[in-house]
Amino acid sequence: xxxxxxxxxxxxxxxxxxxxxxxxxxxxxxxxxxxxxxxxxxxxxxxxxxxxxxxxxxxxxxxxxxxxxxxxxxxxxxxxxxxxxxxxxxxxxxxxxxxxxxxxxxxxxxxxxxxxxxxxxxxxxxxxxxxxxxxxxxxxxxxxxxxxxxxxxxxxxxxxxxxxxxxxxxxxxxxxxxxxxxxxxxxxxxxxxxxxxxxxxxxxxxxxxxxxxxxxxxxxxxxxxxxxxxxxxxxxxxxxxxxxxxxxxxxxxxxxxxxxxxxxxxxxxxxxxxxxxxxxxxxxxxxxxxxxxxxxxxxxxxxxxxxxxxxxxxxxxxxxxxxxxxxxxxxxxx
Numbered sequence: 001x002x003x004x005x006x007x008x009x010x011x012x013x014x015x016x017x018x019x020x021x022x023x024x025x026x027x028x029x030x031x032x033x034x035x036x037x038x039x040x041x042x043x044x045x046x047x048x049x050x051x052x053x054x055x056x057x058x059x060x061x062x063x064x065x066x067x068x069x070x071x072x073x074x075x076x077x078x079x080x081x082x083x084x085x086x087x088x089x090x091x092x093x094x095x096x097x098x099x100x101x102x103x104x105x106x107x108x109x110x111x112x113x114x115x116x117x118x119x120x121x122x123x124x125x126x127x128x129x130x131x132x133x134x135x136x137x138x139x140x141x142x143x144x145x146x147x148x149x150x151x152x153x154x155x156x157x158x159x160x161x162x163x164x165x166x167x168x169x170x171x172x173x174x175x176x177x178x179x180x181x182x183x184x185x186x187x188x189x190x191x192x193x194x195x196x197x198x199x200x201x202x203x204x205x206x207x208x209x210x211x212x213x214x215x216x217x218x219x220x221x222x223x224x225x226x227x228x229x230x231x232x233x234x235x236x237x238x239x240x241x242x243x244x245x246x247x248x249x250x251x252x253x254x255x256x257x258x259x260x261x262x263x264x265x266x267x268x269x270x271x272x273x274x275x276x277x278x279x280x281x282x283x284x285x286x287x288x289x290x291x292x293x294x295x296x297x298x299x300x301x302x303x304x305x306x307x308x309x310x311x312x313x314x315x316x317x318x319x320x321x322x323x324x325x326x327x328x329x330x331x332x333x334x
Contacts, residue, residue, distance in 0.1 A: 030107035044326035054126025060100035078138035105179035112180035123181030127188035128165040128206035192234015211246030254310030258297025272306035
């Protein structure tokens with residue numbers, strides 16, 4: 001629901017003209033925005049996800065990130081090449097994950113207290129590949145020219161950076177659990193920009209590093225392991241690999257057929273997904289027409305599944321149409 005909060009009325013009221021990252025750094029605002037979908041849709045949703053952003057990790061690594069109106073996140077000085085001077089600084093910096101991202105942990109602890117057990121709280125991070133894309137592109141991209149340059153021209157240096165990011169992700173997620181997160185999710189939003197071969201070199205190993213090392217780190221901290229979800233948007237070709245990547249849950253975008261996904265998963269993981277958020281623009285008949293075959297497809301599996309959109313709620317969606325989506329899921333699955 002993190003994405004949903006950005007477009008609900010309560011988000012704009014709580015934001016009060018503040019910069020997006022300023023809101024992320026305020027535990028009180030982040031907590032308010034996390035909880036507002038739970039209260040607006042009381043009894044209809046089963047979890048909350050902390051209001052934050054995946055780009056807090058590059059910030060902790062020493063890179064400047066700005067939120068530009070009508071454009072989105074922007075890095076004034078993206079990584080250009082392994083010899084640009086900044087790459088060496090980023091690689092050499094010893095990141096104090098606990099100190100640099102303390103505001104996230106405070107928001108999680110405050111939110112857990114305010115939720116009072118109504119629903120579990122999910123923590124999250126961006127996947128190493130997706131974070132690298134932002135760090136080299138300077139923001140969102142349509143062509144991913146710089147990302148592909150790093151893959152094909154500087155593969156060893158890209159993999160070294162990906163490994164560093166993965167290690168930070170492990171510590172960041174572990175500290176989120178220590179602060180009160182009860183589940184965690186890893187978002188690989190740009191996974192679909194990789195070919196199947198490149199995915200196995202530049203995304204999958206680092207997703208597996210997180211899933212393999214987070215439980216170990218939690219054990220070192222005296223904490224129990226928590227369920228882990230991986231979401232690799234656009235990487236439909238990698239579903240079989242993702243089901244064997246060490247996560248408990250695999251999230252799907254709307255490019256997957258629900259029944260086929262359940263066949264491939266074959267009970268190895270819980271599947272989460274996967275309605276096209278664009279159907280919310282079509283009104284209630286379109287919502288029903290989307291939800292019914294999705295539910296039927298997921299029912300073909302050997303176990304239960306987690307309903308979710310195939311990505312976040314997009315702008316200009318009527319919040320009451322989103323409510324209807326939740327209601328239809330309940331109608332068809334009770």
